[in-house]
Amino acid sequence: MLDWQRFETQFPMMMSALRHAKRSGRMAHAYLVVTSNPDYRIAFPPLLSLLAACTSPAPDGSPCMKCETCRQLSSGIYPDAYTLAPTSKAREIVIGKDSDDIDTLRWFEGLFHLSSVTESGWKIGTIQEADTMNESAQNAFLKTLEEPPGKCLFILTTGRVSHLLPTIRSRCQTLALTDNKCSYRFPRSADLPGILAGLCDNPERSIMKAEDSARALIDIADSLYEAAEKEVAARWKNRIETAKNLENAGVKLLEKRIEGEIGSEYRRYREQFMSMIHAWFAQRALLASGIENSLLPNPEILDGGALPEKTSEEKAYKALAFAEDLLKAMRTNVNDELAIRTFCLKVTSKA
Ligand SMILES: [Zn+2]
Incomplete structure (x- = not known):
């Protein structure tokens, strides 16, 4: 099982709010995961995907982990889950020429215009280190956020939230995952x-x-x-x-x-x-x-x-x-x- 329980323990308020959103059919179509912990940036988006796409969630809203969608998502073979991340060399996400230009924003967005092949019908796009999108890429993505295709979930992660355009931030629901709860222990x-x-x-x-x-x-x-x-x-x-x-x-x-x-x-x-x-x-x-x-x-x-x-x-x-x-x-x-x-x-x- 993925780290569901770990996040429930560490961020109980947030997780309960998310489960509630799923139960009442009011999950956001875009989340911005803000955390200085790089592990969370990797571990959390799959959980949000499960939460959104599970076809038979538990009464409390949490994913069943048994349905086809859950199984595919947790083993990383869900066909409609895509990740965009800065390429290793430039550490930057650029807008790109067109949808054939791999690892660019245009390529990523193009994937959401194909029809879904999954049972749940959900398309899930994660943009890792979203702050590495340069300004033109951010502006282009903004248009998608403003008019998102149906049954799409976007998950952006960042450790440097101030590098994102305010308009991007305001169109995502922010989830802040910070460690050290009550544990600042230094003099004064x-x-x-x-x-x-x-x-x-x-x-x-x-x-x-x-x-x-x-x-x-x-x-x-x-x-x-x-x-x-x-x-x-x-x-x-x-x-x-x-x-x-x-x-x-x-x-x-x-x-x-x-x-x-x-x-x-x-x-x-x-x-x-x-x-x-x-x-x-x-x-x-x-x-x-x-x-x-x-x-x-x-x-x-x-x-x-x-x-x-x-x-x-x-x-x-x-x-x-x-x-x-x-x-x-x-x-x-x-x-x-x-x-x-x-x-x-x-x-x-x-x-
Ligand atoms: Zn499920």
Whole structure:
């Protein structure tokens, strides 16, 4: 069986909403799966396909896994399921010349104009890494989304939702699959939502206020290494005591191990710090585009007035794009202070 149960456990609200949509015949014709976890981008679209196309679903709406459609879909031989993905070389999805131009948008769309050969009659198209569609491909696909052929399900996946045209986003139902529910565990993680809310709630666009937010974020980033040292020292306290009786070589070995652990603890803290910033802005953007609060993966981190009433969708997605830039900068050895200051100024600036 596919990962149905795993997703039920991990995203109970979302899965129950989807099952309900199936029961009441109100599934969307296009879903946008937003997640930074590449495994989910692969594993989730087949489940949505099963949900949509199963011909004898269980009373709760979940797919039976027994009908012909379910069997074909779960073994990957369903004849009317197509996937479009960026080709390995260019990492881009282009519009293409015509329907014979394989792995292009025109080719993909052409498949939906043939008649269905399946029992269920459903045609299912998945666009993996939809953000790699260039702008002309996105615009072309938009037309299909606006007037979808009957009994078609489109599933788009992305890890960089801000790279999609707002018009594409608004014509899909967004499903946000984010890990780490309630598990941000780094020093002062509880302060982070308040700091980010303060950064965004700056109608006067005061540079001073942006600098305050930057300072607060830099303080947290700076404290992570020391916190990692403390954490690891506490873990090794007893061993360090006994090591005083060891020979020199033994002590050196122990020191090396501790050093390694501090490094990995620090990287973990830092990754969580970045991931929480991203989740905060991503969820704020999803809220601004109308997704229900109950469908957010980490609503708890938005507490504290994260979404001032007037945040427009456009502004929220712009801020998310800046947050994505920040993560990229912090991962490529740009000086943290500089990256954080630049980020705070961008969020604050008018443009
Ligand atoms: Zn079935």
